[in-house]
Amino acid sequence: MLRLLxxxxxxxxxxxxxxxxxxxxxxxxxxxxxKAIINYLSNPEMVMSLFSLYDNxxxxxxxxxxxxxxxxLYAWIISRExxxxxxxxxxxxxxxxxxxxxxxxxxxxxxxxxxxxxxxxEILVLAxxxxxxxxxxxxxxxxxxxxxxxxxxxxxxxxxxxxxFIYFTIRTRGFxxxxxxxxxxxxxxxxxxxxxxxxxxxxxxxxxxxxxxLSRQSCPKEISISIILIMCLLGIIAxxxxxxxxxxx
Amino acid sequence: MSDYIIETKNLTKMYGMGKSVADLNIHVQKGRIYxxxxxxxxxxxxxxxxxxGLTQPTTGEVLIWEKPLRGNERKILPRIGSxxxxxxxxxxxxxxxxxxxxxxxxxxxxxxxxxxxLDLVRLPYKDKKLFSQYSLGMKQRLAIALAIxxxxxxxxxxxxxxxxxxxxxxxVRSFIRQLCDEKGKTILxxxxxxxxxxxxxxxxxxxxxxILLEEESLAKLEQRSSKYIxxxxxxxxxxxxxxxxxxxxxxFLIQDDYNIxxxxxxxxxxxxxxxxxENGLEVSEAHTCGDSLEEHFKRITGGxxxx
Numbered sequence: 001m002l003r004l005l006x007x008x009x010x011x012x013x014x015x016x017x018x019x020x021x022x023x024x025x026x027x028x029x030x031x032x033x034x035k036a037i038i039n040y041l042s043n044p045e046m047v048m049s050l051f052s053l054y055d056n057x058x059x060x061x062x063x064x065x066x067x068x069x070x071x072x073l074y075a076w077i078i079s080r081e082x083x084x085x086x087x088x089x090x091x092x093x094x095x096x097x098x099x100x101x102x103x104x105x106x107x108x109x110x111x112x113x114x115x116x117x118x119x120x121x122e123i124l125v126l127a128x129x130x131x132x133x134x135x136x137x138x139x140x141x142x143x144x145x146x147x148x149x150x151x152x153x154x155x156x157x158x159x160x161x162x163x164x165f166i167y168f169t170i171r172t173r174g175f176x177x178x179x180x181x182x183x184x185x186x187x188x189x190x191x192x193x194x195x196x197x198x199x200x201x202x203x204x205x206x207x208x209x210x211x212x213x214l215s216r217q218s219c220p221k222e223i224s225i226s227i228i229l230i231m232c233l234l235g236i237i238a239x240x241x242x243x244x245x246x247x248x249x
Numbered sequence: 250m251s252d253y254i255i256e257t258k259n260l261t262k263m264y265g266m267g268k269s270v271a272d273l274n275i276h277v278q279k280g281r282i283y284x285x286x287x288x289x290x291x292x293x294x295x296x297x298x299x300x301x302g303l304t305q306p307t308t309g310e311v312l313i314w315e316k317p318l319r320g321n322e323r324k325i326l327p328r329i330g331s332x333x334x335x336x337x338x339x340x341x342x343x344x345x346x347x348x349x350x351x352x353x354x355x356x357x358x359x360x361x362x363x364x365x366x367l368d369l370v371r372l373p374y375k376d377k378k379l380f381s382q383y384s385l386g387m388k389q390r391l392a393i394a395l396a397i398x399x400x401x402x403x404x405x406x407x408x409x410x411x412x413x414x415x416x417x418x419x420x421v422r423s424f425i426r427q428l429c430d431e432k433g434k435t436i437l438x439x440x441x442x443x444x445x446x447x448x449x450x451x452x453x454x455x456x457x458x459x460i461l462l463e464e465e466s467l468a469k470l471e472q473r474s475s476k477y478i479x480x481x482x483x484x485x486x487x488x489x490x491x492x493x494x495x496x497x498x499x500x501f502l503i504q505d506d507y508n509i510x511x512x513x514x515x516x517x518x519x520x521x522x523x524x525x526x527e528n529g530l531e532v533s534e535a536h537t538c539g540d541s542l543e544e545h546f547k548r549i550t551g552g553x554x555x556x
Binding site for chain 1: 302342351356379395
């Protein structure tokens with residue numbers, strides 16, 4: 001498995017897509033700070049807290065930005081094996097399709113964690129910088145670790161909710177279909193996230209679980225987690241079955 | 250025990266209602282170069298894909314080293330090197346990086362394998378040029394390097410000289426010959442270029458519209474296809490009777506009233522001519538001539554398409 005991960009890493013060398021993804025990840029924390037500073041300037045009595053910064057970041061990341069960026073990145077990493085025609089070189093080596101697929105999945109999960117860590121780190125660095133001019137409360141080590149854990153949990157949920165798009169990518173051998181699908185998912189996120197049924201919608205539920213806002217909803221936590229888990233497993237199984245049926249035509 | 254490294258049994262591949270390959274039975278012998286010759290779209294690539302398990306046959310079976318490929322892929326495929334259709338690599342990586350990926354996945358134990366393979370195809374090791382910047386010829390060389398990097402016993406090469414310049418073609422040809430003669434590799438190559446196959450292959454399979462029309466050693470094919478004795482005489486019907494009755498010979502072809510071809514070269518031309526004359530025939534021409542391999546292939550495939 002380590003060999004597969006090493007190969008996936010090499011494949012990304014000089015890739016503009018990864019760079020664009022990382023730059024994209026940097027946008028959300030910046031946006032959160034710009035919004036917070038504007039609010040502070042209009043209302044100087046307002047307290048800027050690490051909690052509110054991360055809470056806003058979770059909302060933009062989990063509901064809007066990360067699903068889009070990750071879908072594009074996942075779809076590109078998978079579909080390039082079709083568009084570059086490299087599958088015919090891979091299928092004749094002694095690595096089973098299942099192991100190859102699992103290696104790919106693990107690599108995508110690691111990328112997701114990497115993006116979440118970058119976002120976490122950026123918010124933290126900006127909080128320290130900001131603290132030099134505008135006081136930021138809750139800037140303590142327990143809070144920092146608490147949000148690191150939340151970010152990593154967010155990464156797990158983001159990865160889990162991406163598996164249907166992995167299936168679309170394998171099924172269509174390109175990234176147009178998953179891109180259209182994620183756009184629709186995000187639009188529904190916007191409509192549903194503040195409604196009472198958001199906990200039943202896996203992509204909104206991920207955000208609600210991480211932000212702790214699910215308690216305000218009618219959906220029990222266990223149901224939301226189960227829906228996400230079932231969707232994740234179905235996505236992985238369908239993708240794997242489809243990938244194992246691949247033929248080089 | 251069979252001497253065949255590759256043997257197919259009624260191998261058939263259907264796409265929709267059309268047969269891309271039909272009841273194909275090829276036999277590739279150990280330590281020899283087998284050339285699969287056919288026009289574009291004849292079914293060569295589909296056959297090779299089935300031999301590598303890249304696509305599953307609709308019916309029939311592939312035996313490699315006497316074992317069915319299906320179910321034994323993990324044992325068989327590591328012993329095979331392949332190049333199928335156009336060279337395909339990651340465009341953002343160099344040749345060395347691309348080979349490094351596949352060497353890592355294959356678990357190639359030799360640390361010098363990548364350098365050795367690149368040296369063999371005359372591509373620079375650890376060059377900074379990306380695959381996307383390569384010419385078609387360089388891409389093809391890299392694909393050959395990938396095929397040989399893990400020192401396989403069997404090579405399956407689909408149109409390996411595509412995109413190469415004349416010098417490159419000669420180099421690859423001599424390199425393939427060398428692999429077979431010096432290292433005892435068994436090689437299956439496909440091409441639509443007859444001259445290449447005839448310069449390289451020991452055995453030839455001619456495929457057209459998915460059907461194997463002929464499978465023979467090059468030596469026998471040349472012998473069979475090239476030689477005949479041509480007679481221009483006053484009456485071919487009487488000449489035919491003389492050949493049948495006096496010489497007990499049936500391997501001839503009457504072309505028209507005056508021209509006849511005799512395919513048995515063991516008969517004496519002088520003796521036949523004298524018997525013709527004794528029987529009142531006028532013989533104006535009698536000489537040995539040849540169908541080129543190209544003419545032979547065109548005749549059996551029924552037209553153009555093989556260069």
